[in-house]
Amino acid sequence: MSLFVEFHLIQNFAPSNLNRDDTGAPKDAMFGGYRRARVSSQCFKRAIRLAARDHDLVAEAFRGVRTKKLKSLLLERLAGRDAQQAEGKIETALAAAGLKLKDDGKTEYLLFLGNAEIDGFAALIEQHWDVLAGAPVEGEKKGKKEAKASAPPEVVKQAKALLDGGKAVDVALFGRMLADLPEVNQEAACQVAHAISTHRVEREFDYFTAVDDQGGPEETGAGMIGQIEFNSATLYRYAVVDAHKLLGNLQQDKDLALAALEAFTQGMVRAIPSGKQNTFAAHNLPSFVGVCLRHAGPLNLANAFEKPLHAKADQSLTEQSVQALARHECAYATVYADSRDQWSYLDLTGAWPADRGSRAARLEDLAAWVRQQVAARLEH
Known part of the structure; x- marks a missing residue:
């Protein structure tokens, strides 16, 4: 029996430059015909690994x-x-x-x-x-x-x-390739999508000047000038873990595989890229975290935002994003989902339908739910 553990997050970041391209600008992408903010999967994978380390979610002996x-x-x-x-x-x-x-x-x-x-x-x-x-x-x-x-x-x-x-949990999750030793390569149990904004974005520029603290009265002007590009975006983040593949990568150690999923749940939510944080301090945790146990196959819900959302005076982009995500999931689940699929979620917006899964009060509760539900399914 296939078992995929999916993570769907809506996360609004304040002005920031979390993930830069080769010119120093925030990464972006065209989606649905509009430019969107983007944070690469590689960037978030590293942030997840660092969050797991910093919060001691995985024992050091099982880290990579x-x-x-x-x-x-x-x-x-x-x-x-x-x-x-x-x-x-x-x-x-x-x-x-x-x-x-x-x-x-x-x-x-x-x-x-x-x-x-x-x-x-x-x-x-x-x-x-x-x-x-x-x-x-x-x-x-x-x-x-x-x-x-x-x-x-x-x-x-x-x-x-x-x-x-x-x-090593992170090696089992994210895989590895050793060019000279293909026989020891490990196929990843986890796939992470590039995070994209649920709305269109435009690049903005921060023009700054720095004053020389030791400058004399005869010295006028700035000691340094420059500019930094940034944006602000409500992101849709998606990742999926193949529970059976993870178990195989961890040499059939079921207890470790379950601990890895519990740690990944917390690490995925707590992961915040480090790019330009000294400049922007965009430490904004998700407003919505949905976890779905799927059996027929993974289902990325990014197409909920193919038509970009627009700001409204009476409703935040975050709330609109959660509503759009729920509508899209309900429509697609009717056609593609398995009757055994199950949701649990954290929702600070109040926009996710109450009948669409069980609501968790805290992140630790959601992580424990993932562990318990996967443990029961791996027994069959």
Whole structure:
């Protein structure tokens, strides 16, 4: 039985520049023939990961790290060993797994590894310290093939087996690709849409000047001038988690998969991108959070806003957005939904229909509902 956990959020942000393009302007997109504010899925995925870390929603042992500095992390774990010898043994152990370090000691590209995988490499090096090649002779440089060839066969076998995702929740949710090791790639259990505004937007410009605090009376004018582009938008955010895929990515650990869904629910809601926050402080949490357990297949409701909403004097864009979302969901559910589908929601606008699911009083209650409902369905 398929089971998809969907998240539908309406979130109004004050003037901000949360996610910039290559020119420094807020990202946008054409949708329904009108320009909309946009925050990329990559931006929100990182914000979700950081929210999970900052709010300690996932135990550190089950978190992942995206970095090129794997060597430095291993040196920290091998702090009791001779650093020069450790560097050579790290290079050999990583080469045994198919990973190469560049001259600056970093990996060739960003790796997304679970903390358990990194701990596993440190333990492997400790276990085989005496048989792993140490620091190369001065002036000698080993390629990946030579470094791998210098590792005993049992080390090569163990090193490759370490790259299993390490039950890292964020790796299981968002997936990973290692260019040199396609066999250890992990398909994401979660898909996150680009957030778009429910209404059309125009770019605005903040022209600013800065005064030199040490300027003398003879110095006039600004010490610096510039401009920053920004916008303000009510966003529709959407994400979906394949519960069975998540369970598989976490090596059939049901308790961890349920904890991951509970943490993702909170992380998704609390995630706020960090872009230009020192300038705008747009820390605005969602006004509506709807969670739907679907069985026939995922259903993104962005087309509720194909025709952009317009500001009204007597009704906020946020409230209008929730109403439009509800109308669209009801229409599409009649045609496409499964009778087993179920909603729960947080609604600060009062615009979501009371008969459309169970209302949660707090975010923690909504997260607990997700865990309980998915647990019951995974048993069948």
